[in-house]
Amino acid sequence: MSMSPRVVDSVAALRAQVRDWRRDGLSVAMVPTMGALHDGHISLVRIALEKADRCVVSIFLNPTQFAPSEDLDKYPRQLARDLDRLAEAGAELAFTPDVTEMYPTGFATRISVGGPAAGLESDFRPTFFDGVATVVAKLFLQASPDYAVFGEKDYQQLCVVRQLCRDLDLPVEIIGAPTVRDARGLAMSSRNAYLGEAELEVARNFNVALRQTAAALAAGGDEGSTTAEASRALVKVGFDKVDYVAARESLTLAPWRRDRDGRLLAAAWLGKTRLIDNVEVPST
Amino acid sequence: MSMSPRVVDSVAALRAQVRDWRRDGLSVAMVPTMGALHDGHISLVRIALEKADRCVVSIFLNPTQFAPSEDLDKYPRQLARDLDRLAEAGAELAFTPDVTEMYPTGFATRISVGGPAAGLESDFRPTFFDGVATVVAKLFLQASPDYAVFGEKDYQQLCVVRQLCRDLDLPVEIIGAPTVRDARGLAMSSRNAYLGEAELEVARNFNVALRQTAAALAAGGDEGSTTAEASRALVKVGFDKVDYVAARESLTLAPWRRDRDGRLLAAAWLGKTRLIDNVEVPST
Numbered sequence: 001m002s003m004s005p006r007v008v009d010s011v012a013a014l015r016a017q018v019r020d021w022r023r024d025g026l027s028v029a030m031v032p033t034m035g036a037l038h039d040g041h042i043s044l045v046r047i048a049l050e051k052a053d054r055c056v057v058s059i060f061l062n063p064t065q066f067a068p069s070e071d072l073d074k075y076p077r078q079l080a081r082d083l084d085r086l087a088e089a090g091a092e093l094a095f096t097p098d099v100t101e102m103y104p105t106g107f108a109t110r111i112s113v114g115g116p117a118a119g120l121e122s123d124f125r126p127t128f129f130d131g132v133a134t135v136v137a138k139l140f141l142q143a144s145p146d147y148a149v150f151g152e153k154d155y156q157q158l159c160v161v162r163q164l165c166r167d168l169d170l171p172v173e174i175i176g177a178p179t180v181r182d183a184r185g186l187a188m189s190s191r192n193a194y195l196g197e198a199e200l201e202v203a204r205n206f207n208v209a210l211r212q213t214a215a216a217l218a219a220g221g222d223e224g225s226t227t228a229e230a231s232r233a234l235v236k237v238g239f240d241k242v243d244y245v246a247a248r249e250s251l252t253l254a255p256w257r258r259d260r261d262g263r264l265l266a267a268a269w270l271g272k273t274r275l276i277d278n279v280e281v282p283s284t
Numbered sequence: 285m286s287m288s289p290r291v292v293d294s295v296a297a298l299r300a301q302v303r304d305w306r307r308d309g310l311s312v313a314m315v316p317t318m319g320a321l322h323d324g325h326i327s328l329v330r331i332a333l334e335k336a337d338r339c340v341v342s343i344f345l346n347p348t349q350f351a352p353s354e355d356l357d358k359y360p361r362q363l364a365r366d367l368d369r370l371a372e373a374g375a376e377l378a379f380t381p382d383v384t385e386m387y388p389t390g391f392a393t394r395i396s397v398g399g400p401a402a403g404l405e406s407d408f409r410p411t412f413f414d415g416v417a418t419v420v421a422k423l424f425l426q427a428s429p430d431y432a433v434f435g436e437k438d439y440q441q442l443c444v445v446r447q448l449c450r451d452l453d454l455p456v457e458i459i460g461a462p463t464v465r466d467a468r469g470l471a472m473s474s475r476n477a478y479l480g481e482a483e484l485e486v487a488r489n490f491n492v493a494l495r496q497t498a499a500a501l502a503a504g505g506d507e508g509s510t511t512a513e514a515s516r517a518l519v520k521v522g523f524d525k526v527d528y529v530a531a532r533e534s535l536t537l538a539p540w541r542r543d544r545d546g547r548l549l550a551a552a553w554l555g556k557t558r559l560i561d562n563v564e565v566p567s568t
Contacts, residue, residue, distance in 0.1 A: 134452075169425040
């Protein structure tokens with residue numbers, strides 16, 4: 001039987017707990033989440049606890065990273081279940097601020113990251129990474145963790161957070177964690193909950209197609225025609241729309257070069273649900 | 285005879301020194317400057333040392349807060365003299381990074397503060413406060429001071445820095461320090477060095493006119509006509525152009541209300557030199 005994490009909803013209580021840990025010489029890792037925790041999140045907590053003595057998981061459905069047209073209202077909320085899962089994983093602290101704790105009246109500051117934030121997701125969600133960068137900077141300044149763990153599932157986000165910390169001298173070591181997938185390769189995502197059985201069957205082809213495309217690129221395939229073919233293939237297996245399938249240099253998300261480690265990133269729609277995924281493209 | 289401050293030019297050395305101070309239980313105050321130190325800066329250091337055990341002064345001529353058309357190239361540079369002045373004031377540490385230490389290749393992040401940053405200076409220097417907010421956040425994250433002291437001379441900047449810290453949860457207490465003036469009321473400014481004797485004579489009317497205008501507002505004068513009259517009066521005494529003379533609510537820089545503490549802020553040109561100043565407008 002595992003201990004429930006302590007739950008705090010104020011920045012003051014969060015800071016007091018972290019200060020107590022530091023007084024005892026303990027290191028701290030943070031896992032920022034929007035709740036609706038799944039096996040992917042749990043793997044982040046386990047990695048956090050391999051690096052640090054204590055793990056704080058923030059559960060905050062950040063409105064500033066959703067556009068008005070997006071799925072903020074229907075995004076799954078399940079705090080009690082999330083806390084059970086954190087207990088199982090061994091996280092000591094859950095930080096569950098409400099919107100006014102994070103964005104009090106008069107809040108007026110925005111952080112914009114360029115570099116890896118350009119293109120890909122930003123072409124379709126133009127204010128998304130401003131919302132992510134601002135809330136992540138706040139969470140880091142509230143909790144002052146030594147480490148923070150982000151999943152490679154949101155690969156561009158991971159690159160943006162790394163750039164944010166480097167550029168603003170945020171003293172947090174960012175750890176990228178491998179994507180957790182089901183037996184057939186579907187990446188864990190809170191948004192998978194939106195999918196019906198038939199859609200799940202289609203979704204399971206997403207990663208398969210990306211792995212095939214990455215292999216074709218690594219084998220010498222032309223970048224433009226290979227990624228265009230991948231988009232057509234996704235529609236053929238049942239996706240309704242493909243936002244992008246694109247190869248990039250893996251560290252900076254600069255244009256892809258065969259002689260450097262690459263990443264193939266994609267976003268595609270199944271009905272009203274937008275899925276993203278990515279895979280390595282080995283250098284040759 | 286006073287000790288010279290220790291000079292460090294890397295973030296790593298800055299952090300190591302602050303860490304050593306903290307290990308000894310000492311509190312730390314920061315005074316961010318662009319060099320060309322005058323009595324105004326020295327007063328900030330003295331206030332810093334009343335609040336904290338140690339004072340670090342950054343000297344960094346931040347290019348991102350200058351527009352291409354502005355005076356970055358001719359801004360006074362005088363490090364040896366600055367260090368002498370800091371020795372006199374008792375600052376223990378001078379942080380003198382070069383541009384590549386602050387903005388390494390690939391730097392791509394910008395912090396934008398709304399609220400008090402809107403209007404006034406921003407109407408004439410549209411990217412100025414982005415540059416200020418970004419560099420101040422970096423300096424705070426590099427030095428992690430308990431306090432930072434900013435002069436009321438740059439009153440809007442002081443309001444913007446307060447907003448920045450509140451919004452991003454930067455754990456730094458911001459202290460506003462009264463403007464230091466010469467015997468005839470001219471606010472100390474590094475840019476006064478650009479002025480010839482005749483221009484200095486004109487400049488000494490700036491604060492006089494603002495105090496008269498603030499008194500007229502406090503005595504019931506109409507906001508629009510009183511500030512317009514102030515602009516005409518400044519031109520009459522020899523200013524070449526007035527960017528603005530404007531009354532604002534003193535804490536938020538929201539529109540002025542007679543029943544709240546107010547601030548009268550102004551910017552005006554003498555030849556190629558742009559001066560700013562501000563005074564209180566008491567509530568009635």
